[in-house]
Amino acid sequence: MSIQTPRPLWRRRGAACSAALLLAGAIAVAPSLASASPTTPPLTIDLATAGVPEVRTALENGELTSVQLVQAYLDRIRDLSIGGPHLNAVRSINPDVYEEAAQLDAERAAGTVRGPLHGVPVLLKDNIDAVGMPTTAGSIALADSFPAEDAPLTAQLREAGAIILGKVNLSEFANFITSGMPSGYSSLGGQVLNPYDASQTPSGSSSGSGAAAAAGLATLTVGTETSGSILSPAQANSVVGVKPTVGLSSRTGIIPISSSQDTAGPMVKTVYDAAALLTAMTGIDPEDPATADNPLVDVDFTEGLSETALEGARIGFVSSNNALYQAALGELEAQGATLVPVSVGNTSAPSILVQEFKRDMNAYLSRLPDDAPIKTFDEIRQFNIDHPEGRKFGQVYFDQGAQVDLDDPDQLAAYEANRDRGITETRAAIDSVLESHDLDAIVSNSGTTGVGARAGYPSVSVPIGYAANNQRPSSMVFLGTAWSEPALLSLAYDYEQAAQVWRSPEQINPSLFRCATVEDAWSDAACLTIPVPGSGTPTDPVDPEPSDPGTSDPEPSESPEPTQPPAPSEPGPSAPPAPGPGTPVAPSTGALTDGARGGISVPDIVIAGSAVLVEVGERYAGTTVNGWLYSTPISLGAATVNAGGVVSFVIPADVEPGAHRLAVTEADGTLIGWAAIEVLAPGTPNTAGLAATGGEVLVGVGVGAVALGAGGALALMALRKRRVTA
Structure with missing residues (x-):
């Protein structure tokens, strides 16, 4: 069989596959x-x-x-x-x-x-x-x-x-x-x-x-x-x-x-x-x-x-x-x-x-x-x-x-x-x-x-x-x-x-694809601060929900119990660094007033060592924001908001279990919003989170997240979100 090979229509470039996200x-x-x-x-x-x-x-x-x-x-x-x-x-x-x-x-x-x-x-x-x-x-x-x-x-x-x-x-x-x-x-x-x-x-x-x-x-x-x-x-x-x-x-x-x-x-x-x-x-x-x-x-x-x-x-x-x-x-x-x-x-x-x-x-x-x-x-x-x-x-x-x-x-x-x-x-x-x-x-x-x-x-x-x-x-x-x-x-x-x-x-x-081209997902330039540390056990899928504006989304059907991937060894909890050129500044605890509550939506419950999906709104799509966990400010790093208005952060594995506040700021430190979240110890079955009603259901880019480790294994983490109003 004769095979005709066409001339390439593009400049050759190296493949841009990042670390597991x-x-x-x-x-x-x-x-x-x-x-x-x-x-x-x-x-x-x-x-x-x-x-x-x-x-x-x-x-x-x-x-x-x-x-x-x-x-x-x-x-x-x-x-x-x-x-x-x-x-x-x-x-x-x-x-x-x-x-x-x-x-x-x-x-x-x-x-x-x-x-x-x-x-x-x-x-x-x-x-x-x-x-x-x-x-x-x-x-x-x-x-x-x-x-x-x-x-x-x-x-x-x-x-x-x-x-x-x-x-x-x-x-x-x-x-x-x-x-x-x-x-x-x-x-x-x-x-x-x-x-x-x-x-x-x-x-x-x-x-x-x-x-x-x-x-x-x-x-x-x-x-x-x-x-x-x-x-x-x-x-x-x-x-x-x-x-x-x-x-x-x-x-x-x-x-x-x-x-x-x-x-x-x-x-x-x-x-x-x-x-x-x-x-x-x-x-x-x-x-x-x-x-x-x-x-x-x-x-x-x-x-x-x-x-x-x-x-x-x-x-x-x-x-x-x-x-x-x-x-x-x-x-x-x-x-x-x-x-x-x-x-x-x-x-x-x-x-x-x-x-x-x-x-x-x-x-x-x-x-x-x-x-x-x-x-x-x-x-x-x-x-x-x-x-x-x-x-x-x-x-x-x-x-x-x-x-x-x-x-x-x-x-x-x-x-x-x-x-x-x-x-x-x-x-x-x-x-x-x-x-x-x-x-x-x-x-x-x-x-x-x-x-x-x-x-x-x-x-x-x-x-x-x-x-x-x-x-x-x-x-x-x-x-x-x-x-x-x-x-x-x-x-x-x-x-x-x-x-x-x-x-x-x-x-x-190129701006739409920059999140997939960073070599070090923990670097300051990263779009996603969430390399997945190892592979998890696959479960049945949760199908993504639409994010169509102007429609009311139904209560998602019952999701399978999540399987948690191994906890990351880093980054652990760290106090925010002393301010310097280009260094994000954590909002003070006093800034997290009831009046400032809202502006973001989070799951009711998250397991330490896992990722949390935070909706900040489509108006922030493509911008880099910073995540923080309180009462002692813990930096969750910088991440870029995706087209659906959602950003992901990893909750460090050694965060103390209990009630916390998760805040998101713009690159200049301006507070976007904060919400209450309960952190469970690593390995804790999140059955309470699945059973909670949590108020109005938020479906942005989906009610589930899949973690794909470097070896290709998948773990599904069902996230029940709630709407937090300002």
Whole structure:
């Protein structure tokens, strides 16, 4: 097999994996990871930018093993998705990931390589079945919904040698539970953040796929689309997204919206990676009739990539005033393309998504094991009615879908007429433009997303740069007729290699990632003053709660009893140093008056030697603050407030048990607030803390924290928070 290696799109830099950090939020990780995790050697590749060629070369040359690569990605997930900027992109980790990686290492050592993705880690959107992990679609109702077998897509990736690293968060039910819900939010997974700008939407519904791909949390990432759910987050997160022809890849084993429009596709850093992943995803599935006539089953999309594909090509373009898009059009011309202005119509046929939703959801659920907790569309809807935390924004589309009855002849006839008309008109709109102007493809800034989705035609989104005023990403979308993926990928590849515009989130927005790059987490420059001293015992996960402003959060469900990691040997209690240049000054005890009480929120109870999550408010996000414990002031060090307004401190192991006051100050010593907290001796079961009601429940970035030690073991500390008002 000939393998084309593209030129890198970035400057090489050393990998930036910090020491083990205590992680705010919660992620589901299987207990088997505790004993199996290896030590990661110094990396020869930068995971922030590495794609398939770099990873494959490192594996082939013996620079690292797949097991070590898995551990490196888990470290990165720990540092970026759960800790640091708290992207919240990753939902769960494959419980057998180390065993599967070790098996692939053994096969490689024996001279067997399954395919071009042998040993390469992949993250799946959490609406795609993979054995050993629940497929949740971000819904509380499906939190324990385990499939009996892999989706065919997942099985094909394994056959190609890929390692299923885990699942990523998404807009709940692929953004088809209700209207008005923020992109990237789900009742089970919480809110995904955009790694380029945490104040901006990650878009969706493949929000976690886009954020994980951009942040380098796996080599490859898979998303799904019904209408815009790959292309839109690809643009928002500055990654390459491929929305394939409906039928290129199996949809069996994927939680659906619409069998007429659903498809899965790559969301990755480069066009080459997209081509490599799409090659492994392509196939014919007897259970999915749309794949029956797939003519691209045996095509290796990487072999068709060319840096001269644009030379002599005719490209129709939909006009846009976006300056980056205008520059991208100029690059197409510079590469030899002829540009033709076009407009692409759409259809006036009503959407058929609601009409197909219940039918297709029931078809998926019927494949689950007999003991699955949820087996029908109506059961999901009723679960959400019975559990309001599962429908904070409502469930409009479930309510509408519940009214659809395709066994009714009149409803069926109306649905089929709208479906057929919509497909016919959108395909004609695209094909007529391509044919009348003799075009190889149509490009737009994003204006062809809807028509391409309704037609079931392929699109490839490629980054085109970052706005001069705010550095937010933009993309260009290549649209073609059915089964034109080879041409679209090659055209996009030529542009990408010529333009060389992609930059990692760490390059565009370094301030968001500074917490994950400090070498000494106890230094004055540290963003997090909480290296975890050793590994703990894993427990069942506590799922993160959303931090959506303007919504009232429900009382969290009962959390498992926490397992405490070993107490740190340092830092012990220390009186604050004498003031000097740059030295934080503790507020006097007299300053902690009842009038100054509040401003922060803390757990009622914390165990000495463990970390405590303190909410100081989003207005302090990105600022460095200092923590103090009273009555004798004990410095808890400096830490940076994350995007959710939460900061973490470690309570020294030898603090005297009993009632204390925890205060937080700004860097100049200004008191932000203080709150009462009870410190228990190390090793004390925190059952009292779990039983306490504590007043109003605060859910900021989650009601749990996961500690990941240097060896990779996990310990979950359930924290019941209370709101302290000023």
